[in-house]
Each structure stands twice: as C-alpha cells, then as structure tokens.
Amino acid sequence: MPTAHVFIATSLDGFIARPDxxxxxxxxxxxxxxxxxxxDFMADKDAIVMGRGTFETVAHLDPxxxxxxxxxxxxxxxxxxxxKGLQSKVTCLGLTPKELLTELASENLKKIYxxxxxxxxxxxxxxxxxxxxxxxxxxLIGAGRPxxxxxxxxxxxxxxxxxxxPSGMVQCKFRVLA
Numbered sequence: 569m570p571t572a573h574v575f576i577a578t579s580l581d582g583f584i585a586r587p588d589x590x591x592x593x594x595x596x597x598x599x600x601x602x603x604x605x606x607x608d609f610m611a612d613k614d615a616i617v618m619g620r621g622t623f624e625t626v627a628h629l630d631p632x633x634x635x636x637x638x639x640x641x642x643x644x645x646x647x648x649x650x651x652k653g654l655q656s657k658v659t660c661l662g663l664t665p666k667e668l669l670t671e672l673a674s675e676n677l678k679k680i681y682x683x684x685x686x687x688x689x690x691x692x693x694x695x696x697x698x699x700x701x702x703x704x705x706x707x708l709i710g711a712g713r714p715x716x717x718x719x720x721x722x723x724x725x726x727x728x729x730x731x732x733x734p735s736g737m738v739q740c741k742f743r744v745l746a
Contacts, residue, residue, distance in 0.1 A: 570672045572617075572665070572682045572691050574700040575609045576715060577737075583712030584685045589625055593707050602733050604703055610636070614677040617668060620645045621713070622684030623658070627651055641668060641687060665691045689717040692744075699728070699743045706736040 577594050578584055585591050598604075616634050618626070620642035626633065632654060640650075643662040650658050661668060665687070672680060682691050691697045702715070725742040732738045 570614070570669050570677050570680050571698040572669070572680055572696045573609070573613065573698055574682050574688050574691075574702075575606060576683065576688065576701070577703040577705055578715045579705055579707050579709045579712070581708045581710065582714055582716065583709055584715050585621075585625070585713040586709060587712055589621060589713070591625065593709050594705055597705055597707070597735055597737070599735060602735055602737070604733070604737070604739060605701070609701060610681065613679050613681045615639060615672060616681045616683060617641060617687065618682075619684035619687035621686065627654065632657060636681075639668065639672075641665070641690075665694050665696050669696060685713050685715050686717075688715065689719075692716075692723060693719055695744075695746075697744050699741060700725070701739060701741045703737050703739040706738075 576584060579593060586593070613636055615637045617639045618641070620640060623640045623642070623645065627650075634657070638658045640658060640660045641663060642660060645660050650660060661671070663671065669680075682688055682697065688697070724745040726745055728741040728743055730738065730740040
C-alpha cells in the first residue's frame, strides 16, 4: 500500500487558507531566497493527491507546478471542470482515501503527497498519514479553513525535526504514531 505524506503551511492560528480560499498571507511571506525543503520532499513522491478546493486554487497556475501525476478526490468535481491543458496531468476520482491508495497500489505507486485541509483530515481520520511537514507562518488571519478538524480519537505524533527560517517561519516534521 502506498504511504501518504503531508507538506503544508498554516497561519499561526491554524488556518491553511482564508474563508474564500485565499492564500495571499502565505504568498506575501514565501521567499525564493528561503528553501523550505519542498523540492527535497517531492523528490521521492510518485503522485500528488488533492481535494477539489486545493485543485481549484492551483488549477490556474502557469506553469503547472507538479511533475508527478495529480489526482483530485472529489465527488462533485467533474472531468469537464478540469482545464484542457491539464486533462493529461490530472485525474478526477470520487474515491475514499483508502480506495485511492488501493488503486494507486495497483499502479505500483509507493509514496504520495496529500494536499488540502479536508483531504488531509480525511486521510488522518482513516489512519493513512505516515508523516506531516507543517510550516507555521507568523501571522494571525483570524478565520479561515483549518488544517485540522475533528478526529475519532487522539492521534499521537512524534516530533522528528524542527527548524526556523529568517522570515520567522517555523517548520516541524512529525511522524504519526497511531
């Protein structure tokens, strides 16, 4: 079964986007001068899986930022909603996280990057996340889309590493224990 890995940024108050999905607060502080480890993280990933909201945020990016196959898990997004230039790069599926991992195993994929708040929450609730790299941005945005939601039981984490950046961002890597 493929393993699921998270690499995501949050505001200090735990939001990954504004209520309308905006990430201007992150983009204003993200500098090319700081290497937050994204390329190293992606180096061994075979695919990216995102939810509809995340896809709608990144679908307009030119060039398309991913060199690996992208899967969008959504029961409401139709294939017709995928821009023509992305149809060969993006697959839209109405599967559960566990069903997706079974499907990706049949394609011999080993490690996947899971992106998007609701999708990360779904993978966590099903016990499918191996580790999380969370970069905290030193800003309070007051409201928005939270990274974490309700869970059926405590999810224990082990801190593997942490580091800070000149911008004030702090990045922690956690292994999911249970």
